[in-house]
Amino acid sequence: MISVVVIGSGNVAHHLISAFNNNETVNIVQVFVRNLEKGIENFPNEKITHSFSNLKEADVYLICVTDNAIASVSSQIPFKNKLVLHTSGSVPLNHLDSKNRKGVFYPLQTFSKSKTISFREIPICIEAEKEDDFALIEKIAKAITLKTYSIDSNQRKAIHVAAVFVCNFVNYLYTIGNSICEENKIPFEILEPLILETANKIKTLSPQEAQTGPAKRNDTETINSHLNFLTDTSQKEIYKILTKSIIDNGKKL
Amino acid sequence: MISVVVIGSGNVAHHLISAFNNNETVNIVQVFVRNLEKGIENFPNEKITHSFSNLKEADVYLICVTDNAIASVSSQIPFKNKLVLHTSGSVPLNHLDSKNRKGVFYPLQTFSKSKTISFREIPICIEAEKEDDFALIEKIAKAITLKTYSIDSNQRKAIHVAAVFVCNFVNYLYTIGNSICEENKIPFEILEPLILETANKIKTLSPQEAQTGPAKRNDTETINSHLNFLTDTSQKEIYKILTKSIIDNGKKL
Numbered sequence: 001m002i003s004v005v006v007i008g009s010g011n012v013a014h015h016l017i018s019a020f021n022n023n024e025t026v027n028i029v030q031v032f033v034r035n036l037e038k039g040i041e042n043f044p045n046e047k048i049t050h051s052f053s054n055l056k057e058a059d060v061y062l063i064c065v066t067d068n069a070i071a072s073v074s075s076q077i078p079f080k081n082k083l084v085l086h087t088s089g090s091v092p093l094n095h096l097d098s099k100n101r102k103g104v105f106y107p108l109q110t111f112s113k114s115k116t117i118s119f120r121e122i123p124i125c126i127e128a129e130k131e132d133d134f135a136l137i138e139k140i141a142k143a144i145t146l147k148t149y150s151i152d153s154n155q156r157k158a159i160h161v162a163a164v165f166v167c168n169f170v171n172y173l174y175t176i177g178n179s180i181c182e183e184n185k186i187p188f189e190i191l192e193p194l195i196l197e198t199a200n201k202i203k204t205l206s207p208q209e210a211q212t213g214p215a216k217r218n219d220t221e222t223i224n225s226h227l228n229f230l231t232d233t234s235q236k237e238i239y240k241i242l243t244k245s246i247i248d249n250g251k252k253l
Numbered sequence: 254m255i256s257v258v259v260i261g262s263g264n265v266a267h268h269l270i271s272a273f274n275n276n277e278t279v280n281i282v283q284v285f286v287r288n289l290e291k292g293i294e295n296f297p298n299e300k301i302t303h304s305f306s307n308l309k310e311a312d313v314y315l316i317c318v319t320d321n322a323i324a325s326v327s328s329q330i331p332f333k334n335k336l337v338l339h340t341s342g343s344v345p346l347n348h349l350d351s352k353n354r355k356g357v358f359y360p361l362q363t364f365s366k367s368k369t370i371s372f373r374e375i376p377i378c379i380e381a382e383k384e385d386d387f388a389l390i391e392k393i394a395k396a397i398t399l400k401t402y403s404i405d406s407n408q409r410k411a412i413h414v415a416a417v418f419v420c421n422f423v424n425y426l427y428t429i430g431n432s433i434c435e436e437n438k439i440p441f442e443i444l445e446p447l448i449l450e451t452a453n454k455i456k457t458l459s460p461q462e463a464q465t466g467p468a469k470r471n472d473t474e475t476i477n478s479h480l481n482f483l484t485d486t487s488q489k490e491i492y493k494i495l496t497k498s499i500i501d502n503g504k505k506l
Contacts, residue, residue: 067475090475109447110465115457117450123443149443158437159444161479165488166430166444167451168466169495170423175460175502177419184411190376190402191412191419192455194362197370198420199452202445204368207428212363213421222320222343226414234498235418241494242422245487249428 001025002140005056007032007073008064009040011111012087016064016144017043019119025143030056052076060085060140062105063096071095083133089160092153093127103128103137106156107145110167119144125151125159176235215246254278255393258309260285260326261317262293264364265340269317269397270296272372278396283309305329313338313393315358316349324348336386342413345406346380356381356390359409360398363420372397378404378412429488468499 004026006013013031017040020026031040031048032055039045049055055078063086065073070086075097077084084100087107096102104127109117124141126148128134134150141148151159174195181188201210214222223243230236257279259266266284270293273279284293284301285308292298302308308331316339318326323339328350330337337353340360349355357380362370377394379401381387387403394401404412427448434441454463467475476496483489 067472090478108443110451110454110463112454112458112463112465114462115454121446123446125443147443147446149440151439155437155439157478157482158433159439161482161492162430162433162439162444163447164466164468164479164492165426165433167447168464168468168499169491170426170448170451171454171460171463171465172468172495172499172502173418173423173426174455175464177415178460180411180415180418184408186404186408186412186415187402188455188459190361190378190400191415193374193376193400194416194420195423195452195455197363198423199448201363201365201368201424202427202441202448205365206441207424207431209367210363210365210424211421211428212365212424213417215417215421215425219320225343225410226417229410229414234501238422238494238498239414239417241491242425245491246421246425248487249425 001027002060002136003027003029003058004060004062004140005030005032005058006062006064007077009033009035009038010064010066011113012107013064014040014113015111015117015119016062016087016107018116019144023143026140029058052078055079057082059083060136061100063087067091071097074100083136085137089125089156089163092157093129094153101128101130101133103133104151104153104156105137105141106151108159108163110171120146123147123149125149125156127152127156173238176238179232180235211246213246215243216250218247218250254280255313255389256280256282256311257313257315257393258283258285258311259315259317260330262286262288262291263317263319264366265360266317267293267366268364268370268372269315269340269360271369272397276396279393282311305331308332310335312336313389314353316340320344324350327353336389338390342378342409342416345410346382347406354381354383354386356386357404357406357409358390358394359404361412361416363424373399376400376402378402378409380405380409426491429491432485433488464499466499468496469503471500471503 020028061084067088070091080099082100085103085105093102106125107122109122126137178188273281314337320341323344333352335353338356338358346355359378360375362375379390431441
């Protein structure tokens with residue numbers, strides 16, 4: 001068994017702790033929670049600590065805290081030469097304190113506390129300085145997922161930027177769709193099959209091949225009528241810039 | 254049986270003809286195809302015509318042509334007082350020629366010829382001038398889908414604009430994600446679970462609730478590091494404007 005201490009109690013910590021529950025390879029021996037009042041669902045209270053000085057010895061320390069706190073948390077671990085991992089898409093490996101061995105265990109998914117998720121299909125991006133450590137991280141990852149990738153800090157940054165486009169920004173476009181529906185007394189559910197099919201298409205078509213719509217056809221009449229329809233300045237601006245980019249991109253091909 | 258003549262041979266015609274294949278309620282008696290060389294997959298050649306003067310008499314004419322051609326096509330139908338429907342998201346009902354009864358049969362989905370699709374979950378937006386015609390269109394729609402909606406021309410325009418945001422623009426963000434991956438030698442498949450989960454979330458969470466990411470957290474450090482990372486001017490501009498809009502939108506709530 002690989003013994004792991006999890007540091008953090010946010011969305012990522014929450015989902016990882018529950019994914020490792022009753023695991024045959026990995027044993028979460030302790031969770032560090034900063035907030036004295038906070039517990040972890042389905043994790044025994046007696047294995048929770050609020051103080052770095054009470055941190056147990058373990059094979060691996062898995063830091064699941066906000067990006068800005070990773071360096072400071074890693075320096076407060078009261079051990080040396082342990083394997084310390086962070087779970088962030090945007091923090092380079094070398095931000096971890098050098099008294100311990102450094103690694104990254106980045107699950108590429110969007111986590112909401114209120115939505116359960118199966119880990120088996122979630123890609124875990126792994127980085128380590130030493131081959132042995134890479135193998136150990138891979139073993140931990142393979143205990144919960146089928147998909148592991150060797151990704152260096154630069155590539156991880158690229159993935160994180162790409163993820164902002166395909167997840168955060170995409171969800172914001174759903175928000176705009178939702179507000180247009182609400183303003184016109186249309187149930188948002190009417191867009192659900194379109195949203196799901198648009199996502200599903202990428203399994204069989206490249207997004208370039210899947211592109212449809214007025215911008216792709218350079219259909220200026222429809223584009224102008226949509227711009228006239230939109231009253232929200234910010235929505236109008238987003239419509240313009242994305243349409244222009246789709247048209248320009250089409251010319252390049 | 255309701256007899257239907259389909260006019261057009263593009264993506265929507267193609268998918269509708271195949272959805273109505275062997276249907277118990279609707280019989281497609283003829284398809285009008287402008288291009289002399291073009292056939293329709295799984296539809297007998299002898300039932301295809303290339304001339305409006307050869308158009309058969311039927312209960313319903315289903316116009317599946319490009320938006321700009323709808324008015325002209327509807328005026329070329331050599332009959333009177335038939336039910337003539339168009340399938341467009343953005344053309345008002347009254348663009349159809351007045352010698353026939355007017356209706357709209359708008360399937361709200363993204364169609365690619367190379368990808369088959371099940372019609373059962375596709376919302377069909379219905380509009381008609383007369384109650385009887387509405388009932389007839391609803392009967393045709395229910396022959397292939399579980400989901401029909403009464404949607405007037407204004408609402409349909411709103412849906413079409415919303416669809417551009419949640420489908421066309423979303424797919425373009427996938428294209429940007431793909432190109433960032435390619436530039437950094439990362440397989441695009443790594444983003445697939447994230448894309449699917451982002452779409453699936455809307456079944457259980459409102460997009461407002463589902464929003465995550467650096468813009469939502471107003472995490473200026475990460476935002477600036479992403480902007481420094483992006484070299485493509487257009488991608489940078491899209492990143493900026495969507496981030497600003499997410500931040501401004503968060504302040505309103």
